[in-house]
Amino acid sequence: MNRNLFLGAVLTSVFLLAALISFVWTPYDYAGLDIANKLRSPSLAHPMGTDHFGRDILSMIMVGARTSIAVALVAVGIGMGVGVPLGLWAAARRGSLVDEVIMRGNDLVFAFPAIVIAILITAVFGAGAINAIIAIGIFNIPVFARITRGAALSLWQREFIMAARVAGKSAARISFEHILPNVANLLIVQGTIQFSLGILAEAGLSYVGLGAQPPVPSWGRMLADAQTMVSIAPHMALMPGFAIILTVLGLNLMGDGLRDLLDPRLRVART
């Protein structure tokens, strides 16, 4: 277990735990208004201070973690679930119409940044966490499709794949029996990276009001609220910011650590 992986796993678990614990307990009610105590700096009673409505920021962060993690997780799930099979399919049918269509489709979706997709969807269907998930998820699809296709294409050239073809296996069977396990490591690493990007994207969307709506708390929206108060109560902006930074950092470190962990073994197996 290398240093990156360890550190990353620790950081990520902190927030994962915070999110899970928030289902059963938070220090204060995250929606509880307490105007008398508004805009308090961090103290023993409120380790992260309170916002302009007197709500405890720590509690809001814990519940907000739920939103961020849920949105990012499902979005990655969509990206992988649709993107990976598409990538495998395109690689198996390289040069054919299917491949062309999938590649062009990828390029097309890449032309629409996640925020733009979100804008389109929310303009039509209204704002909300589900739409944020769909928007980020849709953008993840070509990411995974492209990576899977690239890795699969180089694997198809390898002789052990030809051996499988000589054994009479169909392209679909080969894709799942031989190709997929050999790209799995790459996908795991990319998955953690996309997860971290998903958290950033969700924060951005909530910041402009396109993500989870009140009363569901979200880190991005906390930052939007904090904006006007940033000079008098900087902690309101700093706390959610740190939460985002640390979660994303944790995930990226985990991704790096996983890559170091999984790649050398692959390389040994290939010598």
Add this chain to the structure above:
Amino acid sequence: MTLLDVSNLSLSIHGLRILDGVTFSVAPGEIVAVTGESGSGKSMTALAAMQLLPKGAKTTGHIMLGDDDLAQMDEAALCGMRGNDIGMVFQEPMTALNPVQSIGRQVAETIRVHEPSVSRVEAEARAADTLTRVGLPQDHFPLSRYPHELSGGQRQRVVIAIAIALRPRLLIADEPTTALDVTTQAQILALLTRLAREDGMGLLMITHDLAVVADMADRIIVMRKGQIVEQGETQALLHNMQHPYTKMLFDASRHEVNLPAPPAPKPLLEVKGVCRDYHLPRKTLFGAPGTFRAVDNLSFTLNRGERLGLVGESGCGKSTLTRAILGLEPVQEGSITVDGQPVFTGTQPNLAVRRKMQVVFQDPFGSFNPRHRVDRLVTEPFHLLDNPPQGAERSRAIDEALTAVGLRPADARKYIHEFSGGQRQRIAIARALIIRPELILFDEAVSALDVSVRAQILDLLADLCSHYDLTYLFISHDLSVVRTVTDRVLVMQSGKIVEAGETAQVFDAPQHAYTKSLIAAAPVLPDLPQPVG
């Protein structure tokens, strides 16, 4: 006065001993060959002479080039020597050149780095001269050409041009022709010899190919596991080998196997008038895509129990033919039948027919899924059977296959990376044998192996022939190997078979011009009587 004098060179990388007390010398105009199997340290010796060693390398000893000790020089001085006094040519010509720079610029750079006062125009003129010297005249190969527009042999000439542009005193060539075709290899070796003699340049040649060594070198150095086991003047050494390893090496290179006599001819595989075309990418936006005919009206018959060889250089279409026979690619015209039944029905491969064929590939490292265990790998062909053996029967089949190739049943539980190259090829042969196919295709199956390992695999083949009555098609570019393991041989060029006949006959008395050039180009180990004792 020696040009290069290496004394007591020892090298370790991150504590691992690579070279141990290596001592030899090269005189001006002399061609010295360093040979050995993989892991012998021969490439490292070459890199040590250039001081281009990887990080973590520690050398002791002296590498004297004239009066300078390369092992003691600092990096700046070494940069002054490289390209100027010593040139180096590497193994892989396809990746040795910068793909985004023209060849003229890359050759001229050698000149401009060491003689900064030279103008660009003059450097380019000199580069043009050098390129002409190595056989790339400007009318066919202008300076503005890019590497991707050249073939492997042509790229290697460019690399040589880069190395000799300033007429260095010493040229080091690390397996310069291993990745090239036989005929191209002959040309490049002739070029190197000519340059060495013309310029009075010492040539230090690293190669594993003993036939090349015997042909070309003035002196031979044999290395094993980082040490020199024997060295001496070529003819003297060949006639009087002292060290048992040297003897083993040369014997293995000359190794011949005795195959049991083939039975009376009864056709098994019949290829009739096969044509295979590939579409080329469009040249213009709306023009029709061109076609490239990889296999052109090709016919031959392989009889049961016969061992047929197929030789040809890269690009002749033998890989395409192999895939067509295996049913992996459809053909545009003609038919391929095994025991009378076609390999393809319509566009679908005929599984019943595929069951009768198996293949052993070239790359012992790439032919297996690194994540599966040997038992799973070896039984992959069971997929072709209607009732693949299960349970105890399956284990028995695995054990039998592994023992037949000289491995142990316990090896079935291991992962493929735990085996050496030779052992992996054995496993590949086991995989090919396990469903008792009627025909096995060996696609360059021993080309990637060390000489001694190759000899063992050839012995294994002969053994299997006598036990199992094998019929195989042995595809290779290595003429000496084909000579010993086949009864008949086909010679392929540009998608056609230009000559066919009994192996001994084709090799001793070739009819077709191409076959003649092929055999002439292939370096041959002389048959030498050894002194008794």
Add this chain to the structure above:
Amino acid sequence: MIIFFFLARETARGLWTLSSVPPNLRAMLRYALKRFLSLLISLAVASLVIFMVIEVAPGDPASFMLGLNAQPETLAALRSELGLDQSRPERYLEWVGGMLQGDFGTSYTYRTPVTEMIGDRLWVSVPLALYALFLSVVVAFPAGIYAASRRGRAGDVGVMGATQLGVAVPNFWFAMILVLIFSINLRWFSAGGFVGWDKGLFAGLHALTLPAIALALPQAAILARVMRSALLDVLGEDFMRTARAKGLTARQALWRHGLRNALIPVLTIIGLQFSFLLAGSIIIEQVFYLPGLGRLVFQSISARDLIVVESVVMLLVFSVILVNFLVDLAYAAVDPRLRART
């Protein structure tokens, strides 16, 4: 500091060699034509997609825009204004035709031609994205090169650590912090708003500087990592060894041979970056109260002004596709193999 200037000079020199290589003109033109065709097709399909999504709006777009309590006459008027009585293909062609002539329709909420509304704001959003791209490249290239040349040592570890952090920072949060430090405390920049280009280029850029820095930070971090890894990959290639065997020092080999080859994967990322930067600039405008496309589109979403939303989205997508086209051309300038493949 000296190292930084040296690196900057070398980068400039490296980029200059790029331009001094004369590409085979005919091959380039053929390639450019093919990419241009690709661009047109992408634009057409994108416009179709945008149109279809808006069409999928549940119910009648007119009542969607006007709300539940609208009068039937107003509804009918809006419907005919929107051309809803025509068939879908007709409406699509009209919309596309209009766009090609520069007519994006009329905003329902503001009753002004969308073209006018977009015009001014485009001049804020696009320069901002380009400014951020410039900053990100100027910081990332030397950083990535430096890290690659000091692989494994303190310099590399430092750069990697900094980029790890940079990647994790949300750009709009960073913007807030910048405002806190530089506008509110130090008063070097105004806290928001845009003075307009008519006050001069420098004044305009000054107003865009903080937002551009905020946008550029995470992108620079990503780009630096990509540059580093692309260089490290290239450093392991065979032709680098040939370069050393010629007598080039490690540094010379890196600059003259490694860099241009490493640029190829880096260019892909820069193309992608522009789309992220444009997306990011939309969000950043909220922090700085910049009158760009972002504010416009979000206001329009709240106001349910589908015409404006449609047009802005189309414009954003168009810029991304255009930048990718330019990147493709740059590819061919750098890598001669692409020109041959057409």
